Amino acid sequence: xxxxxxxxxxxxxxxxxxxxxxxxxxxxxxxxxxxxxxxxxxxxxxxxxxxxxxxxxxxxxxxxxxxxxxxxxxxxxxxxxxxxxxxxxxxxxxxxxxxxxxxxxxxxxxxxxxxxxxxxxxxxxxxxxxxxxxxxxxxxxxxxxxxxxxxxxxxxxxxxxxxxxxxxxxxxxxxxxxxxxxxxxxxxxxxxxxxxxxxxxxxxxxxxxxxxxxxxxxxxxxxxxxxxxxxxxxxxxxxxxxxxxxxxxxxxxxxxxxxxxxxxxxxxxxxxxxxxxxxxxx
Amino acid sequence: xxxxxxxxxxxxxxxxxxxxxxxxxxxxxxxxxxxxxxxxxxxxxxxxxxxxxxxxxxxxxxxxxxxxxxxxxxxxxxxxxxxxxxxxxxxxxxxxxxxxxxxxxxxxxxxxxxxxxxxxxxxxxxxxxxxxxxxxxxxxxxxxxxxxxxxxxxxxxxxxxxxxxxxxxxxxxxxxxxxxxxxxxxxxxxxxxxxxxxxxxxxxxxxxxxxxxxxxxxxxxxxxxxxxxxxxxxxxxxxxxxxxxxxxxxxxxxxxxxxxxxxxxxxxxxxxxxxxxxxxxxxxxxxxxxxxxxxxxxxxxxxxxxxxxxxxxxxxxxxxxxxxxxxxxxxxxxxxxxxxxxxxxxxxxxxxxxxxxxxxxxxxxxxxxxxxxxxxxxxxxxxxxxxxxxxxxxxxxxxxxxxxxxxxxxxxxxxxxxxxxxxxxxxxxxxxxxxxxxxxxxxxxxxxxxxxxxxxxxxxxxxxxxxxxxxxxxxxxx
Numbered sequence: 001x002x003x004x005x006x007x008x009x010x011x012x013x014x015x016x017x018x019x020x021x022x023x024x025x026x027x028x029x030x031x032x033x034x035x036x037x038x039x040x041x042x043x044x045x046x047x048x049x050x051x052x053x054x055x056x057x058x059x060x061x062x063x064x065x066x067x068x069x070x071x072x073x074x075x076x077x078x079x080x081x082x083x084x085x086x087x088x089x090x091x092x093x094x095x096x097x098x099x100x101x102x103x104x105x106x107x108x109x110x111x112x113x114x115x116x117x118x119x120x121x122x123x124x125x126x127x128x129x130x131x132x133x134x135x136x137x138x139x140x141x142x143x144x145x146x147x148x149x150x151x152x153x154x155x156x157x158x159x160x161x162x163x164x165x166x167x168x169x170x171x172x173x174x175x176x177x178x179x180x181x182x183x184x185x186x187x188x189x190x191x192x193x194x195x196x197x198x199x200x201x202x203x204x205x206x207x208x209x210x211x212x213x214x215x216x217x218x219x220x221x222x223x224x225x226x227x228x229x230x231x232x233x234x235x236x237x238x239x240x241x242x243x244x245x246x247x248x249x250x251x252x253x254x255x256x257x258x259x260x261x262x263x264x265x266x267x268x269x270x271x272x273x274x275x276x277x278x279x280x281x282x
Numbered sequence: 283x284x285x286x287x288x289x290x291x292x293x294x295x296x297x298x299x300x301x302x303x304x305x306x307x308x309x310x311x312x313x314x315x316x317x318x319x320x321x322x323x324x325x326x327x328x329x330x331x332x333x334x335x336x337x338x339x340x341x342x343x344x345x346x347x348x349x350x351x352x353x354x355x356x357x358x359x360x361x362x363x364x365x366x367x368x369x370x371x372x373x374x375x376x377x378x379x380x381x382x383x384x385x386x387x388x389x390x391x392x393x394x395x396x397x398x399x400x401x402x403x404x405x406x407x408x409x410x411x412x413x414x415x416x417x418x419x420x421x422x423x424x425x426x427x428x429x430x431x432x433x434x435x436x437x438x439x440x441x442x443x444x445x446x447x448x449x450x451x452x453x454x455x456x457x458x459x460x461x462x463x464x465x466x467x468x469x470x471x472x473x474x475x476x477x478x479x480x481x482x483x484x485x486x487x488x489x490x491x492x493x494x495x496x497x498x499x500x501x502x503x504x505x506x507x508x509x510x511x512x513x514x515x516x517x518x519x520x521x522x523x524x525x526x527x528x529x530x531x532x533x534x535x536x537x538x539x540x541x542x543x544x545x546x547x548x549x550x551x552x553x554x555x556x557x558x559x560x561x562x563x564x565x566x567x568x569x570x571x572x573x574x575x576x577x578x579x580x581x582x583x584x585x586x587x588x589x590x591x592x593x594x595x596x597x598x599x600x601x602x603x604x605x606x607x608x609x610x611x612x613x614x615x616x617x618x619x620x621x622x623x624x625x626x627x628x629x630x631x632x633x634x635x636x637x638x639x640x641x642x643x644x645x646x647x648x649x650x651x652x653x654x655x656x657x658x659x660x661x662x663x664x665x666x667x668x669x670x671x672x673x674x675x676x677x678x679x680x681x682x683x684x685x686x687x688x689x690x691x692x693x694x695x696x697x698x699x700x701x702x703x704x705x706x707x708x709x710x711x712x713x714x715x716x717x718x719x720x721x722x723x724x725x726x727x728x729x730x731x732x733x734x735x736x737x738x739x740x741x742x743x744x745x746x747x748x749x750x751x752x753x754x755x756x757x758x759x760x
Contacts, residue, residue, distance in 0.1 A: 044563035085463040087500040219461050219502050220685050221526035222546035226537050255638035259539045263565035
């Protein structure tokens, strides 16, 4: 059991921040790692990236957006509630070293796990530039937080309501043209990471991505999270989640992510029918 | 012939059949296939045991269950004493009575078996265990006075729990670290409900709590803590993580949607209860046609699970002939009764896909050539014999390798080239004093009972080590 200590709505109506009591995990967890949660005894196991780690306080933080049944159930939980199972830290930490200039780039609520990664690169002595994007200004999250740990935050919005008009790769390209970037780290939807990699490849800048395939056990036992990197099959849970983005077979990842689309919809619809009040509670 | 001998009824040559669910019916449900002996059937079968003076069956058992003694109690209709007797050496009788390959162990050694069918020891063990669950009371095991020593056990599968049980009874304080959210290891995630009901596993593991063993779930050793860290807090450590790393063939199309490792397919079904989806949240895909690659028990479990999940056609694809099938005869027999197709002497070349999903397996026919290292005749492809087996779901049940999480995160632990931990067969000692290992992470995929045997041997040696008998020698890499 793991207790929720704090819950905050960070982007209406459905993106929430949770701080969870996890003293042992917080002492071990490193930026780039993830946990697997199971909310209750009928629940599925889903991986979630760590949005923050505080070993002094003994807590970890997760950002959850209600996109399916499990995440919708999660965002209904309140401070004081307990998650049945919390397992981690899992996966390899992001490799942090002093390189010079690092661009961290995130889309959607993928910006959240970038926070501890950006902070670690900054602490290692790098100049850290964050590029973050959303469809419009009101959908941006973590802008202030990233500002605290990065030298610069570049915002893009599809509709131009804030920052550069367009997708993240527009701002990324402008930044890469300066020619001083040593590494790009991308976290977010697969399609965004794919286009980030296509962009950085033109500039010959190494790009690490955090892959998010479907997982079950998270410890290398089942192989559900198979990804293809450089033509080789790897397990994202134990070999990753970070890989060299220029070697990833993105189409395979996206295809595998959709394996249970029908079931996920069925499960979510049935649940919503039973919970018409969903998302109106914060 | 003495009067007494003359009075003895003549030995029934055949073992008492065990009632089973009708094959057609059971292919549609997850209830147990074998229904177990009634009291009358158990008594009839127990009478077939001749009570040898030096029973070879006991030696045939990796944990030396006092078989003759427990059967004598069944003969005397003292079922509580029968189960208590078994539990002196076996913490998992309901499990072993169901899944042990008795035909290769105790029953193989049975003296009656030399002339007739051997005594159905497994079925009797199961009877005693089930009788206790339904009628008896779980006897609290005798626990020796506390030694003040602490032992960490990694993995709550058959090897870990056996080791834990033995050490706890010797007075040591035992903590088991389990990676998943429930204890049981392969008994829980691997072996299907229809062969081993999960309530049996839970029931037997509950016995550990009676002994004061603490089980910490969601604890992935190698991540949350390392063996090195555990050794600072504990006096000894037993690594029994199993061989949890699924093998794939490395053929084209293996990452298509619809292709599973047996581990994933069975974990979704057994541990996560995907067969009840959407009641439980974890989904599973079952197409009309399911092909399982492999011929072991895990392959049989997978193909029979697929059938129960609703597959119209479920096929085993195996590259050798039926004689070489490594699965237990009983499992093959059950699978055939249920209508499983067997495509023997067939080897996959690639998985054919369409829109990202598996559609068929292209295979080649094989013939048996000269014997290989394993002594079995090596299968050789027949040129030009390629053909397609249509399949929406493909399950790779071709064995497992060593999961690297623990071995690679532990200092000074000698490993084999393939990543298994090197440990002494008789004691479980590794290259590091106080660190022991056993079960599949040492031997590679084996059986529940062999893993239990390894747990027992390690417990014996850990006890000696903790109680200050001369410093044991660690194993050296050959």
